[in-house]
Amino acid sequence: MEVAVTGAEERPVRLGALGTSSIAWRRVLPTVVRTPELRLTAVAGRSEARSRRFAERFGCAAETDAAALLDRPDIDAVYISTPTGLHRRFAEQALRAGKHVLVEKPVGVDAAEARALCALAAERGLVLRENFMFPHHPQHAHVRDLMDTGRLGRPASFRAAFCVPPLSKDDIRYDARLGGGALLDVGVYPLRAASLLLGPGLEVAGATLRVRAEDGLDLSGQVLLVSPSGVLAELSFGFEHAYASSYTVWGDRARVTVTRAFTPPPAHQPLVVLEEQDREERLLLPAADQLQLLLEAFARQVRAGGAGAAESGVRAEAVAAMELVDAVRATARCVAVE
Known part of the structure; x- marks a missing residue:
């Protein structure tokens, strides 16, 4: 009720x-x-x-x-x-x-x-x-507009990374019983970004996970996706790297890079870099609080x-994202590390 x-x-x-x-x-x-x-x-x-x-x-x-x-x-x-x-x-x-x-x-x-x-x-x-x-931040709509208006030409590849340094040893994200692991914590971000910009129907073409030898908990990974139109997406994530939070969409006319894609602070002015063959354009966009925008939308x-089509779409996106996670797990070659 x-x-x-x-x-x-x-x-x-x-x-x-x-x-x-x-x-x-x-x-x-x-x-x-x-x-x-x-x-x-x-x-x-x-x-x-x-x-x-x-x-x-x-x-x-x-x-x-x-x-x-x-x-x-x-x-x-x-x-x-x-x-x-x-x-x-x-x-x-x-x-x-x-x-x-x-x-x-x-x-x-x-x-x-x-x-x-x-x-x-x-x-x-x-x-x-x-x-x-992150999907509520206006910088991604700006990238989408560059794609839709043909500024990038025909997209051929997408690269994204969300990596953080090792966590404290008692962090719950290292507890497999509580749903820990890098894939569910940080890997879902580049997966969602690929869906946001390349659309539905992504398939996992390959994946590798570095897993903890003692219990198989995933510490980092790389994933290769392919979109229905043939765009290849290379994704990296993990708890074993210097910080990275970015993505690039690369077309046959230009490529665009978002330098702080997933966790920009509210006061941060996003830098979007557009690179063409003989020129580079560095676009400084207005700051936005992506969390507040999400909370306002939720309210x-x-x-x-x-009820309604909007809610059905949101639920479908959530399920599709977890189907990608399942496919990564099913496809991944796991490499045990001490």
């Missing part, structure tokens, strides 16, 4: 936070509290002390557990920032409680989990969105309800 948020468009969507993660503390909840379309009502985490700490900082109530938070009638939607391996469990509970859901990416650990949650959201008429921020959709 859907929680109604009709009758007063000016009323903010009342949000509950389920999970007391680092990203919730550093980035998401500070943005929520300064977004007029949302109001943070309550938070519940893995310990009462941690929940109280969050509640004191963000000016909301602290609940003892997920069940208590989901039982609150003054919550319209839930933001879930638990470890990836728990996304399906808590998103399902929230949807069954009649709450719209914004869940940290990815929506689940595989396509089966994504399909199950998307089907439940559709059945209940509720919004289900992943907290994939608008909650007010509009979870």
Whole structure:
């Protein structure tokens, strides 16, 4: 049963936070509290002390557990920032409680989990969105426009990388039981970027994963995709590199590179480099807070309800993304490293 948020468009969507993660503390909840379309009502985490700490900082109530938070009638939607391996469990509970859901990416650990949650959201008429921020940044629409207007000519290749240095040894992203691994944490970004710019129907032509010898957890990888029109995409990701967050679309007339593709800070002015045979154009675009844009879009959709073609499209994209992840796993040659 859907929680109604009709009758007063000016009323903010009342949000509950389920999970007391680092990203919730550093980035998401500070943005929520300064977004007029949302109001943070309550938070519940893995310990009462941690929940109280969050509640004191963000000016909301602290609940003892997920069940208590989901039982609150003054919550319209839930933001879930638990470890990836728990996304399906808590998103399902929230949807069954009649709450719209914004869940940290990815929506689940595989396509089966994504399909199950998307089907439940559709059945209940509720919004289900992943907290994939980067597609909301206007710099990608600028690149898309360059492609659509023929400035690049006919695209032939796409290259993308999202890599970060090794994490602290106790980081949950190194815990396979909680949905850890580089593919689900950073690999999904270049996969999504390829889909965003090359369209649906991508197929995995090859993949390699460097995996931890002791348990097979993927630490980094490379993927080769091919689009229905024959564009080749080379993707790199991992926890074993100096930081990289970029992509290039290369056509027969020019190529364009986004230098800070996935995690630009809100005040960052994106640099898009357009290279032609005898000239280079460096375009400095306006800064934008991609998270706030995502949150505003989520709030608008909650007010509009979870039905309709737009929501069906979003759910289809989420499932297709996880089908690519499954295909990478099935295709990959794994190389064990100590």
